[in-house]
Amino acid sequence: IIDSEYIVTEEETDPDDIDHPYIKNYLEIETNIITNRTQSNAKYNNIQDAIDSSNTVSGTTLSLIRNVDIYYPITINKDIILDLNGYNLYLNKSIVNNGNLTITNSINNVNTLSSRLSSYLITNETGSILTIEGAKFDSPYVINNKVNSTLNTSNVTITSTKVSINNVGTWNADGDTITSDENAINNQGSMTLNNMTIRGNSYGIYSNTAIDNSIKNSTITSNSNALYKNSTSTTTVENTTLNGYVYNGNSN
Numbered sequence: 001i002i003d004s005e006y007i008v009t010e011e012e013t014d015p016d017d018i019d020h021p022y023i024k025n026y027l028e029i030e031t032n033i034i035t036n037r038t039q040s041n042a043k044y045n046n047i048q049d050a051i052d053s054s055n056t057v058s059g060t061t062l063s064l065i066r067n068v069d070i071y072y073p074i075t076i077n078k079d080i081i082l083d084l085n086g087y088n089l090y091l092n093k094s095i096v097n098n099g100n101l102t103i104t105n106s107i108n109n110v111n112t113l114s115s116r117l118s119s120y121l122i123t124n125e126t127g128s129i130l131t132i133e134g135a136k137f138d139s140p141y142v143i144n145n146k147v148n149s150t151l152n153t154s155n156v157t158i159t160s161t162k163v164s165i166n167n168v169g170t171w172n173a174d175g176d177t178i179t180s181d182e183n184a185i186n187n188q189g190s191m192t193l194n195n196m197t198i199r200g201n202s203y204g205i206y207s208n209t210a211i212d213n214s215i216k217n218s219t220i221t222s223n224s225n226a227l228y229k230n231s232t233s234t235t236t237v238e239n240t241t242l243n244g245y246v247y248n249g250n251s252n
Contacts, residue, residue: 031045032044033045033064033065033066033068034050034063034065035065036050036054036061036062037063037083038059038060039053039054039055043065047070047074048072048075051074051076051078051080054078054080058079059079059080059100059102062081062082064084064086064087064089065085067088067089067111068087068088068089068090069092073093073094074093074094074095074096075095075096075098076095076096076098078100079099079100080099080100080101080102082102082103083105083106084103084105084111085105085107086107086108086111087111088111088112088113089113089114090114091113091114091117091121092115094120095121095123096125097122097124097128097129099129100129101131102133103131103132103133103135104132104134104135105133105134109134109135109136110136111136112138114138114139115138116140117141118140118141119141120141121137121139121141121142121143122142122143123143124143124145124146124150124169125149126148126149126169127148127149128146128149128150130150130151131151132153133153133156134154135156136156136157137156137158137159138159139160140160140161140162140163141160141163142165143164143165143166144166145165145166145167145169145171146168147189148169150171151167151173152172152173153173153174153176154173154174154175154176155175155176156173156176156177157178158179159180160179160181160182160184161180161182162183163183163186164178164179164180164183165178165185166186167188167189168188168189169189169190170191171189171192172191172192173191173192173194173196174193174194174196175194175195175196176196177197178198178199179198179199180202182200182202182203183200183206184199184200184203184204184222185198185204185205186206187205187207187208187209187213188207188208189209190209191207191215192214193214193215193218194217195218196218196219196220198220199220199221199222201224202223202225203225203228204220204225204226204227204242205220205226205228206230207231207233207235208229208230208231209233210231210232212233212234212235213235214238215235215236215240216236216239216240217239218240219240219241220240220241220244221243221244222243223244224244225245225246226243226244226245227242227246228246228247229249230249
């Protein structure tokens with residue numbers, strides 16, 4: 001039986017209208033989508049409610065318990081571990097981290113955190129820490145790491161159509177695979193990369209920063225510019241294969 005009250009057309013469902021009755025009554029209210037493994041395995045129907053209900057000081061582990069689509073924004077202002085736990089999480093709104101957020105997938109690196117947003121899937125705000133371990137992402141724009149923030153990634157797989165990572169803060173990475181139809185990495189901050197596989201059709205890495213950077217044991221590929229450095233800083237490249245043009249605007 002289909003409730004005709006909530007048969008809506010594409011024109012009627014503005015993705016920014018989170019108060020639309022279809023979104024409020026049907027899409028926001030899922031049943032038992034996440035569990036708090038730190039606090040008696042309490043189950044929640046809403047990820048933001050699970051975050052807000054966390055009352056531990058040292059950190060709370062929240063684990064998905066089924067595949068889910070989310071139609072509301074998620075804001076982190078605590079010490080939270082979000083475990084995909086082998087499930088897919090599709091976001092129609094962004095995650096904004098103002099705290100200490102770790103995203104992991106304790107089961108495998110197959111299931112994804114994905115979206116089709118025209119803005120960044122995750123924004124790591126100034127002064128915040130974002131750590132990603134063994135997770136997989138698929139979104140046009142994936143991570144925006146802001147000034148004076150810290151991004152740590154290891155064994156992460158990122159696929160994007162626009163920009164995979166925009167780094168203005170500090171980024172430490174090891175063992176990631178990053179692919180973009182346009183720019184894999186835009187860098188205006190500090191980055192230390194090791195054992196990376198990076199491909200960007202327009203730019204593998206576009207770097208314009210006064211901060212020194214390091215790339216080791218990696219492969220960077222582009223149909224155009226594998227590494228484009230337009231700054232006075234020094235980028236140390238060791239044991240790394242660059243497939244594509246290399247531009248060093250200031251010869252360091």
